[in-house]
Amino acid sequence: MRIISLSVDGIHQAAQRGLYTWLAEQDADIICLQDLRAQEYEVDTEPFHLDGYFAYFFDSGIEHYNGVAIYTRHQPKALIYGLGFSSGVDMEGRYLQADFEHISVGSLLAPSATSELESQEVKIKFFDDFQAHLNKITRKRRDYIFCGNWAMAHRRQDVQNWQDNDSNSGFLPHEQQWMDQLFNQLGYVDAFRRVNKDSDEYTWWPAGEAGKGDGWRTDYQVTSNNLKGRVEYGVVYKNQQFSSHMPVIMDYDIELS
Template sequence: MRIISLCVEGIHQAAQRGLYDWLAEQDADIICLQDLRAQEYELDGDPFHLDGYFAYFFDSGIKHYNGVAIYTRQQPKALIYGLGFSSGVDMEGRYLQVDYEQISVGSLLAPSAMSENESQEVKIQFFDDLQAHLHKITRKRREFIFCGNWAMAHKREDVQNWQNHDSTSGFLPHEQQWMKQLFTQVGYTDAFRKGNTDKDEYSWWPSGTIGKGDGWRTDYQVISDSLANRVEYATTYKTKHFSSHLPVIVDYDLEVY
């Protein structure tokens, strides 16, 4: 099973840059997109409905602000829109999940605290609520793959020239600690690092242009620990750019059914 995840920073712009032509050639089983910056009614038609895929969208209700999508070859048994946090901060990001018999795949866009619509307090509340949610669902007889822009980096090796960014949102001490807990205490694995140990792999350039300025790795496929040995291969696609993020591609020894 191949899963591709990409933060597109505007689906119309990414489409104009050839995203859908590229996706049609990738033989992916599931495609997770984030930051659509479009409402669902704007995506009714070509090129936004890929041949051979069921397409699902969750927009923000606010034009040109966040939104996520999932394309899947296999029709899911259920769809989940949002995370249902009692605080309501999950709606400051976006989350869409498809459920199959034994596995669930989610497309996640976290609040970044870098835009005028978001704050560090909202981001902290979001990730505190998310950690509680992830703790809770580990008790289910189900495996999970969460794909998306998590708006933070885990380790120093995930931020180019990290020493210049230790006071930058996305790499603050409490954010690094949150990611450490996710991968050591909560029961989840960084799928990319299971399939690719290269130190200079980044997925996002805050400058807005890939290759200019310092690169960050903020785009993850976070998987249940039970799936860690199912990762076969992981890479980012660098040849053509569709946004300031690179597509994250992971192959799993799994079947969706």
Template structure:
């Protein structure tokens, strides 16, 4: 099973850069897109459809910002819109999930944060609530793949200038600690790092152009512990650039059961 994830910085721009032509030739079973910056009714246009795929979208509801999508070859048994946090902070980002017999795949857009205190607090609250959610679902007899733009990097090898960026949002100590807890305490797995240990693998270029400025790896496919051994191949596609983020491609030894 091949899963592709990409944060698109606006679907209109990415489509104009050839994203859908590229996706049509990737033989992916599931495609998770984030940061669509479009309404669901706009996403129903022919130029945003992929032949042979069911397409599902979750927009911001009011404005042309954020939004996520999942394209899948197999019609799911259920769809879940949002994470249902009591605080409501999950709506500061976006989350869409497709459920199959024993597997759930989610497309996640985490809230980003600047140096402003309020936005930092929103991001912290989001990930605290998300951690509680992930802890709860580990007790279910179900496997999970969470694809998305997590808006933070984990270790120094995930940021090209880690020493200079250690005080910047996305690489702050509490953000790195959150990811460490996710992997070391809750038992989830960074699917990319399961098979790819290279230190120069970056999925996001904040200045917009690959190779211009610092590179960050902030786009992950985080999977249940039981899926970790099933990761066969992982790569960040760098030949074409559809946004400031690069597509993350993971192959799993999983046969999807509709």
């Protein structure tokens, strides 16, 4: 099974840059997109529905603000819109989940704490609630792959010139600690790091263009611990730029049904 995930900085702009032509050539089983910045009715046209895929969208209800999508060759048994936090803070980001027989795949856009509509307090609350959610679902007889823009980097090797960025949102001490807890205490797995240990594999450039400014690795595919042995291949696609983020392509030894 191949999963591609990408935060697009606006789906119309990404389409104009050739995203859908590229996706049609990748033979992915599932495609998770984030930060659509479009309402669902705006993407109910070509080229936003790929041949051979079921397409699902969860917009923000606010024009030109966040939104996520999942494209899948296999029709899900169920869809979950949002994370259902009682605080409602999950709606400051966006989350859409497709459930298959024994596995669920989620497209996640976390609050970034870098826009007027977001704050560091909102981001902290979101990830506190998300951690509780992840801890709860570890007891379910189901495996998960969470794909998306997590708006934070884990380790120094994930931030170019980390010394100049350790006071910036996305690499603050409590954010690094949260990622440590995710992987070390809750037992989830950074799928990309299972197969690629290189220190220059960045997925996001805050300056807006790859190679300009510092690169960060903020885009992850995070799996249940049971799937860590199923990760076969991972790459950050760098040959073409569709947004300030780069696509993450992961192959898993998994058959969907």
